[in-house]
Amino acid sequence: MQVLPPGIHLIPGYLERSQQQEILHEIREIIRIAPLFRPTMPRTGRPLSVRMSSCGELGWVSDKQGGYRYQHNHPVTALAWPDMPQSLINIWQELSSCPCLPQSCLINFYDQIAKMGLHQDKDEEYFDAPIISLSLGDTCLFRVGSKSRGGRTTSFKLQSGDALILAGASRLAFHGVDRIYPDTSTLLKNGGRINLTLRRVTKP
Numbered sequence: 001m002q003v004l005p006p007g008i009h010l011i012p013g014y015l016e017r018s019q020q021q022e023i024l025h026e027i028r029e030i031i032r033i034a035p036l037f038r039p040t041m042p043r044t045g046r047p048l049s050v051r052m053s054s055c056g057e058l059g060w061v062s063d064k065q066g067g068y069r070y071q072h073n074h075p076v077t078a079l080a081w082p083d084m085p086q087s088l089i090n091i092w093q094e095l096s097s098c099p100c101l102p103q104s105c106l107i108n109f110y111d112q113i114a115k116m117g118l119h120q121d122k123d124e125e126y127f128d129a130p131i132i133s134l135s136l137g138d139t140c141l142f143r144v145g146s147k148s149r150g151g152r153t154t155s156f157k158l159q160s161g162d163a164l165i166l167a168g169a170s171r172l173a174f175h176g177v178d179r180i181y182p183d184t185s186t187l188l189k190n191g192g193r194i195n196l197t198l199r200r201v202t203k204p
């Protein structure tokens with residue numbers, strides 16, 4: 001059993017296989033309306049290896065000109081983001097211990113070679129609510145550190161169906177995804193990993 005930094009709670013196997021399949025079906029419907037896009041880094045314009053979409057009232061986007069931000073519309077189609085499925089709202093209410101509603105579900109898609117460098121999630125204007133993360137598909141190696149860059153880090157695997165709660169002292173910790181382990185799940189027919197992060201963005 002691994003000791004996680006304060007405020008991080010891992011619930012291995014939180015979602016049963018049938019629930020994972022139901023959520024995956026809902027995410028596929030969302031992506032049909034709001035296709036995965038590849039965000040680019042502020043200033044450099046360098047593309048991320050992760051492709052993204054969102055549902056809920058706000059979605060996270062990034063590009064060379066505008067930088068990291070939440071906005072009401074998809075950056076390519078300009079349509080409003082699809083509604084957040086009730087199944088995800090229910091999970092937020094079960095795990096978040098926050099009376100507020102989630103405003104955004106960021107959908108990250110990793111192919112076999114995608115990764116995400118160490119970063120902080122600080123584009124929200126409200127940090128009192130936790131972030132709830134759900135993993136679907138191939139296993140990844142996840143890494144979390146402290147609020148300052150360069151501190152000690154802890155690594156652990158996230159598997160399909162796992163839930164992670166990021167609250168309190170860990171809410172502003174540096175974190176990233178070092179690698180995807182190919183062919184470790186049969187949930188996604190073409191492999192890869194989907195991570196969903198449920199978020200409160202504005203002050204309730």
Ligand code: MD3
Nearest residue numbers: 108121131133166170171172173175195
């Ligand atoms: C720890 N996603 O979307 S989820 C992100 O697996 C992001 O796709 C990763 O980092 C992924 O911003 C990690 C778990 C996670 C999410 C937010 C955190 C861990 C966190 C915020 C603070 C500390």
Ligand code: FE
Nearest residue numbers: 119120121175
């Ligand atoms: Fe993050």
